[in-house]
Amino acid sequence: MRDVLARVRGGLTLALQAGVGAALAWFVAHDLIGRPAPFFAPISAVITLASSVGQRVRRTTELVIGVALGIGIGDTIIHFIGTGPWQIGLVVIMAVLIATGVGGGPPLVTQSASSAVLVATLTSTTGQPWTRFFDALVGGGIGLAVMTVLLPLNPLSVVRRSADPALQALADGLHEISAALRVRDGDRVTAALARLRTAEGAFAGFASAVTAARENVAFAPARWHTRGALAQYVDGAPHMTYALRNVRVMIRRVKTALDDDETVPPCLPDAIGLLGDAVALLRQEWAKGAEPLAARERALRAAVEAMRGYDDGVGFSGGVVVAQVRTTVSDLLRATGVESSEAVRMVRQAVGRHAHPRTLRRRATRRP
Template sequence: MDLDRERIANLAKEFRNRSRATARDRWHAVRFNLVLALQAALAAALAWLGSHELLGNPSPVFAPISAIGTLASSVGQRFRRTVEMIFGIAIGIGLGDALVFAAGTGPWQLGLIVFLSIVVSIFLGGGPAVVTQAAATAVLIATLDMPHEANIEFPRVIDALIGGFAGLVVLALLLPLNPLRIVDRAARPALGRLADELSETAEAIKTRDAPRAQAALDRLRQVEEHFQGFEEALEGGRETALLAPVRWRRRGALTQYVESSEYIEHAVHNSGTLIRRAVTALEDEEPIPEEMSNAVTMLAEAVRLLRRDLGHGIRPEAAREQALQAIGQAGRAYAEGVGFSGSVVIAQVRTTGSDLLRATGIQRLEANQLVRRAAGGHAGEAAAEAARQPGTPPSTGRSGGPSGERGPAR
């Protein structure tokens, strides 16, 4: 009886904890999307007002629908989605009005209108967004209580155009998001997880705990799940910086983040190889100098500094210095003596450190020179030289891998 009571009490406590966590998560989601809700409300109101006043439409349904559809499109794709949406609305309006005017309304007419809207949209080369919008608009035409008169298709298409334009005006002029904040929020989960797992690996190396390092490797694999959202955020940031004049001053900082994305991804892959070989070195009981753990710890700190500097749009000198210090520690570890897997860990510290240097805006040849100097015991001199490098966005060239290596180790 006492066991049952204890079990019930534990379940109730767990339920309360989960409920609190869920409520916090939901409130965080509301706060994160609050600006989007305000944008949608403002765009819908402007679209209705514009259509009502400009066209004299007493019931401008399609204007607010188009405005909200523009804002609901994936960030970075709103230009294209808006065009597709208006195209789909035009198809749905044209077919819906024609068939309702000719055949009236009813269940079979509705089915026929949806079928023809989809077929015509596909025939005209429309993508999924066009097909969906055409079918949905046709349903509205066939079911809403609207006057079904001839020659009203064009005003309804203009209605949709006004809505799309209202959505873009809100995005560009009235409530534009901060493009750097969009990208930074998307990058933080990936960079945060990378830094945390590198720190965890450093502790595992220090305590010679192979299972702990393996657990860090397993968690690091989850970083790749964040990269899709990161790429979409980059597109959205570029779009906002292009559309919104008040955000044009963020273009330089945003460009650095955009150009850094390739090398951030390389750093994640190379860190995975680093941790995997660290697990092997620990399992094989290879010699592990103290400097190896120090190098990985400094590498994790370099990732944190890079995330901070890119998010604030400032010159990432601290991240450069920390990456070179990590490479210097790796060079000392190699001089102390390591096994086969340990030498791979050292090499991956150098490669990942080079990735981070490239992400800060240093060109490939300069990064290679700095890495060699730091590994040769001149980390301080290399860091001073890195600090003098201009804080320009990194090159978009794709010739060769980030540290002179042939791409990221996988």
């Protein structure tokens, strides 16, 4: 029941948007414009609102145009040639060809074809062919107005709901790899890697939510006050995706190190665990809208611990793990708002006293 209530709370704003949009679309088309039965107006408004959650403005606009285009094509053809199986086929062919010809993406093509089928199968041939097309435009316009001006979704809440599972999956994966490496369990490492591959979808949803939220803030004055807190997610999302990819490369090297029976000093699982702590702290600090100071500190500690591996002795794959930890730390620092050059400087300063002995020797031989 808790899960059900949580889902209901998450969908409450969308339900209100759809209800208000449908009512306004009917009121405008029926009472203000004078259409006797504008049932395509509320239909178009609901389709626009229900299909645009987490999507960009361009795709939402395509939905509006696709619904109106399909209705217009279906109305025109059925008005002149009547209804029947071959007429329905012709209507769909024309709708898809025209939607594709104007450069529409999948939303426009799909909505255009489905709306044309709806007209061809459920409506009569009486009346002017342009009227239902006009109703669809009115409803779609009302839907966009409700979504962006009257009842815009809270972009910060949307992004947090998308970011939390993605960041939690990454933190849990790093902690699991740390524990598995500590006991040299290759099967657990493989399972954790598989789960992080699945988490790619959560990170894609996070990125989509950030894009939608950024546009929502731009078009919805009522949500302009969320820009500051939202900026942390907007600026950090790409770098967290980079961190996920680097972590997966690191995990594959962890597996190779175990398969090759390399020496694994305790500092390596410690460093990976600290990376997991940093991601978990970042999730908490973003949710509070706080400066992610604790996440930065924990990430830098992870870099320091990893570099101790050179002193304790690591094999080839272990050295790659150290390098990937360091790269991931830079990604996390960038996600916390640190500029690229400053992130590099902070990592170098933190790990400077733990530089690889062979690297130091190479530097010494190059000095004149």
